Amino acid sequence: MQEYTQEQINQAESRGIEISTDVKEQLFEYANLIGEKEKVRALVRNLADAVSQADSEGVEDLLDDARMDIQELPDPTIGKLELRDYGYMEEDMVPLRKEAALDYHRMGSKIYRLGSAGSKGEYASKEMIQAHDGLFGMESQMWERIKDNNLDYAEENLGAFQEPMSVIEQEEALKLYDAGADIYLITNFSSPMYVTERMEIERGPEHYQMSMTELERFRNLEWEMQKYPQIQSLKEANLLLGTRRTFGIYQIRDD
Incomplete structure (x- = not known):
């Protein structure tokens, strides 16, 4: 160039x-x-x-x-030319150095470790970012969404969501996600960014958010579980005791 x-x-x-x-x-x-x-x-x-x-x-x-x-680059200290010189030739990533990668990870973005031979691994946790000595990438489409501040998510999940949110830690986010709660990343977007898979929390930042009303409902479910020792998990309690219109299949036996 x-x-x-x-x-x-x-x-x-x-x-x-x-x-x-x-x-x-x-x-x-x-x-x-x-x-x-x-x-x-x-x-x-x-x-x-x-x-x-x-x-x-x-x-x-x-x-x-x-x-x-x-x-307007996600990391103004590095551009596409250095990324190509590094060995990554695809156009699907915008490049980041470690400091910027950690910052975007903390804000809920998926960060990928890039290999000098053109490889791209799964999106990385904070620890994986800290241990990697090479360059990092963010998906170009996600960067465009960040710039536009207009995430293209399904309207049924985000369009009318205006409820107050509560901040929760990663461990609790995992537990509640497994129980069926809707968990959201903490970002600067005008609409909450919905977690779509467990790994987003496992490898994501330390804090998340969810509806204050939903959080209170799940905490009440944990208290209700004490009355029913046969209920073994919060997920089961949500299914049997929760107010959502969800259904399960059970085998009924005559003892």
């Missing part, structure tokens, strides 16, 4: 347009982090036009836009 960027600069300067050293440095930084030839070509062309017209304000506006593009 450095060579391609230099070629674009050379073409502009061959027309008698002198691009300053400072602007060139920012162009190379942009190219390294954004890593897209079309965007680099457009930026060089637009900057060359602004320079040729002695439009210093236009030059600064273009550079400001370029800096904004960089700041």
Whole structure:
């Protein structure tokens, strides 16, 4: 990408347009982090036009836009070019270094450990992130959703959810998830982000949230279980004693 960027600069300067050293440095930084030839070509062309017209304000506006593009990366210290140099060639991930990976993991995002041979493992726990010495990735689609702050989840789960939420720790989240509770990640999204599988909690952050009303219901169920020693689990109590319209299949025997 450095060579391609230099070629674009050379073409502009061959027309008698002198691009300053400072602007060139920012162009190379942009190219390294954004890593897209079309965007680099457009930026060089637009900057060359602004320079040729002695439009210093236009030059600064273009550079400001370029800096904004960089700041919109999930980790502004690394871009697609370094990810490719590392050995990961797929387009399904946006790259992260360890510090950013831990931050996004804490906020409920799924983080993947990337291998220098192009491999991608399962999404990682905090401990797995800390132990990995290479680069990390977040799914590109998830990053777009984060930027747009508009998660594309089923309306029946999230659309009308406005109840007050309670924060719970990971261990309790696992117990309640196994019992059939709806558990949500703690994020900065306008709508709660629904946990869809147990591993999201097992490998996720330390805290979660759920409806305050639902949490109180499950805690009441735990108290109710004391009256029925034959009920062995909170899941069973939720099925037999809970107020939800759920059904189970049982064998009835005559003793």
